[in-house]
Amino acid sequence: TQDNSNPAPASGTTSQKKVHAQVADHYNARPDVGVEKRKESTIFRLKSFNNWLKSVLIGRYARPRDRVLDVGVGKGGDLLKWSKAKIQYFVGCDIASKSIEQARERYRTMRNAPFEARFHAMDCYSEPISNVVAPDVVFDMVSMQFCLHYSFETETKARMMLHNVTSQLKPGGVFIGTIPDAYWIVKKLKSESDDKLQIGNSIYSIRFERRDRFDKFGSKYWFHLEDAIDDCPEYLVHFPTFQKLAEEYGLELIYNKKFHQVYEEASQELDFNQLLYRMNVVSENGSLSADEWEAANVYLAFAFRKKN
Ligand code: SAM
Numbered sequence: 001t002q003d004n005s006n007p008a009p010a011s012g013t014t015s016q017k018k019v020h021a022q023v024a025d026h027y028n029a030r031p032d033v034g035v036e037k038r039k040e041s042t043i044f045r046l047k048s049f050n051n052w053l054k055s056v057l058i059g060r061y062a063r064p065r066d067r068v069l070d071v072g073v074g075k076g077g078d079l080l081k082w083s084k085a086k087i088q089y090f091v092g093c094d095i096a097s098k099s100i101e102q103a104r105e106r107y108r109t110m111r112n113a114p115f116e117a118r119f120h121a122m123d124c125y126s127e128p129i130s131n132v133v134a135p136d137v138v139f140d141m142v143s144m145q146f147c148l149h150y151s152f153e154t155e156t157k158a159r160m161m162l163h164n165v166t167s168q169l170k171p172g173g174v175f176i177g178t179i180p181d182a183y184w185i186v187k188k189l190k191s192e193s194d195d196k197l198q199i200g201n202s203i204y205s206i207r208f209e210r211r212d213r214f215d216k217f218g219s220k221y222w223f224h225l226e227d228a229i230d231d232c233p234e235y236l237v238h239f240p241t242f243q244k245l246a247e248e249y250g251l252e253l254i255y256n257k258k259f260h261q262v263y264e265e266a267s268q269e270l271d272f273n274q275l276l277y278r279m280n281v282v283s284e285n286g287s288l289s290a291d292e293w294e295a296a297n298v299y300l301a302f303a304f305r306k307k308n
Helices: 019-029 044-061 079-084 097-108 148-153 155-166 182-191 239-248 259-266 270-278 290-296
Strands: 067-071 089-094 116-121 139-145 169-180 198-200 204-208 220-225 229-235 251-258 299-306
Touching: 019 097, 019 148, 019 229, 044 079, 044 139, 044 169, 044 259, 044 270, 044 290, 044 299, 067 155, 079 097, 089 097, 097 116, 139 155, 148 155, 148 169, 148 229, 155 169, 155 239, 155 251, 169 251, 182 198, 182 204, 239 251, 251 259, 259 290, 259 299
Parallel strands: 067 089, 067 139, 089 116, 139 169
Antiparallel strands: 169 299, 198 204, 204 220, 220 229, 251 299
16 A cells, blocks of 8 residues: 655644654655565665564564564564564554554455454553553563654653553563664764764765754754655664663663674574575675665664563
8 A cells, every 4th residue: 555645744844743743744654665666765775684683683582472562563564574483462553543554454464364463553652552452461572663762752751661661561571672873873973073963874864953962861863764764853862871761660681782783793693694685685786885884873773671
């Protein structure tokens, strides 16, 4: 299903609009293109790499018959990965209602639905998950891919996010995710001349409104990723603050690596190495361009375990 009818509003025209509504509009407006169309994208290899990296994370931490909560599930792009991990039950939540419809449709058309799934449109950073998921449902895993940073708008939202991640996660359960690496971003910005507010290359740009102060919450920047994200407001996640807050919710950090590092390690393993080819990250025609490779390393991957 394609929908181009609701183009993403330019940032300048939406200053009156709350940021979470801008984010929802932004993702609702992105069409869900098919596999063939995706191959024409200028960042086809980068998208493939990000998908491969998520497969590595899922492959490392998911167990057969797991019950999984995906917060910020988007259009359900990871459903096949979860299917390969042989999970038993899946709940996907996202603020973008059109994306949720597309995720539901994607699940419906998956061949002989390998696991049971439910999808809910909700603001996971402002309302408790128990509004939509029965409180007696217990998850073995929670996944937040490329979406947690939106909750760092305020401490209240970050806390609601962590409440939702942990309240129905079993002791010993794992929480995995991917976020932009604030440390790397700020370091790169500071390596530029004093008056520059932007970093990036032909694939991505990260633009700040100021560079004299970076708070623990609400440190906004505008993110552009060619053919994927058109100048969307996002927030830096100060990792030590995130880790400290997560500890308050009973989460212990067990993994924290930049994407390049994940690649260097996982590509040494036969299965994940073969997956690089199967997922079109690498082929006889080439791999990621230098600019795509830099854009990949904007991100880091993490995993926490809920203490017993
Ligand atoms: N996890 C998916 C993936 O990896 O393909 C989607 C990632 S997309 C870059 C970020 C997602 O976060 C969007 O689908 C967006 O709607 C969702 N999101 C942002 N703020 C949210 C909120 N407050 N509650 C739930 N989802 C939110």
